[in-house]
Amino acid sequence: MDIEYKSFQTKQELYTYIHKQLQLIADETDDITAILANASALLMLELEHINWSGFYLYKNEKLILGPFQGKPAVAEIAVGDGVCGTAAENLKTQLVEDVHSCCNHISCDMATSSEIVVPILLSDGSLFGVIDIDSPVLSRFDAEDEKGLEHAAKIIANAVE
Numbered sequence: 756m757d758i759e760y761k762s763f764q765t766k767q768e769l770y771t772y773i774h775k776q777l778q779l780i781a782d783e784t785d786d787i788t789a790i791l792a793n794a795s796a797l798l799m800l801e802l803e804h805i806n807w808s809g810f811y812l813y814k815n816e817k818l819i820l821g822p823f824q825g826k827p828a829v830a831e832i833a834v835g836d837g838v839c840g841t842a843a844e845n846l847k848t849q850l851v852e853d854v855h856s857c858c859n860h861i862s863c864d865m866a867t868s869s870e871i872v873v874p875i876l877l878s879d880g881s882l883f884g885v886i887d888i889d890s891p892v893l894s895r896f897d898a899e900d901e902k903g904l905e906h907a908a909k910i911i912a913n914a915v916e
Contacts, residue, residue, distance in 0.1 A: 762910050770803055770903030773801055777907055781914035790914050792822040794907075799824035804892045806866055812874075812884035818843055821884060822866040828863045842885050848901050852894040863889075871896040875908045875915075 762863075763769040780793045791810050799808040809823020811832060816841055818832040835844045837859055842849045849872045850855050867889040875883040884906055888895065 764905065769801065770899070770906065773903065774796065774906055774910060776801075778911045783913075787915055788822060790911065794911060795822050795824045797829070798886075798888060798907075802810040802888065804895055805888055805890045806830060807863070807887070807889035809887055810884050811843075811887060813843060813882045818885065823847060823887075826863060831867055838870050838872045838889050839885050840875050846874050846876060846880075846882060848873045848905060850870045850896050850901055852896075854889075865890045869895040871900055872900070873908045875912050877912050877916055883912060886911075905906045 763772065776796055777795055780797065781790055784790060795809045798807065802808065807823065807825030808827070809825065809828070810821035811818035811820045813819075813834075817834060820828055820830045832840045832843075834840050838849045838851055838854070838857065841859065851868075851870045854867055855871050869886050869890045869892060872887040875884050875885060886904055888896070888904070
């Protein structure tokens, strides 16, 4: 697989590139662990000002830590708990500008200031897991990140199915 890393002028260009690379990653293998491991590495390398990038997978009615890049994280999260559990419960992206003012944030890294969590939904609407990305920068994520990461979640869901 040939992934070329470069800089971009706009977030739209960045996410177009990320989506293309995710599709290449997904096309290389049908092993979901390999796909998620490379996807977390790609996101960590390409997204600026982040300190954690990874996945929680929905298993046995809870979220279980999957492949990631960053400091060690909580191994299991109940649906409804924290930002990840809220995204899993509501099946909607959670964009938190300031995790320190978020009453249900589960802290793994005190340097984290903002977070975005995107559910990965299969074609039947069921939850596969979530993409979780943390940043040490307040208000790091915006609507463009939300849109770009939701499309990334669709690419990953298609690879799973």
